[in-house]
Amino acid sequence: MKNDQIETLATKRSSDLNANFIDGFADGWFMALKESYKMELDIKLTERKKNKISYYEWTQGPYYCFSEGQIIYDIREAHTCWREAIKKVNIACQIVAAKPNIPIKIADNVKGKTKFSVLEGYVKFILFKPDKERTKLIPHVCYNLSQNNFVNYLKTGNL
Secondary structure (H helix, E strand, O other), X not given: XXXXXXXXXXXXXXXXXXXXXXXXXXXXXXXXXXXXHOOOOOEEEEEEXXXXXXXXXXXXOOOOOOOOOOEEXXXXXXXXXXXXXXXXXXXXXXXXXXXXOEEEEEEEOOOOEEEEEEEOOEEEEEEEEEOOOOOOEEEEEEEEEEHHHHHHHHHHOOO
8 A cells, every 4th residue: 555545544534734934934933944845844835626626735644743853943044144144043942853654554353344554653863052152052951852842842832
């Protein structure tokens, strides 16, 4: 069975997105999450049909897949001139290890049916804060969250 078939069986994709991107960033989020992270949020264009007519719309799924090496800042300016941005950055988040959410098959041998669910992955990350001179970022604390809780952190700032 192909991954897209498993995904279809595991969950229906929603047109209710967890991020609304304005000017390239998730609107209203605690961290300045760039639109280029749509794949990590499992937001993608999905073919739909209505009255036998195909169309595409952005849909949300449960397969978050943030990965090692990614760095996310709390301000948009961090993606411009670093010399100026470092004066404004309060928090940066660097992922040091991660495992994505994945679909799993659950067999019910009594009923003879198969169900699909989501096995949550994890994100281990370090929060960095600026030094007193605001010339560099220094490691502050390390966290290990599920992919779902990591997305919630990026959105709300709550750990």
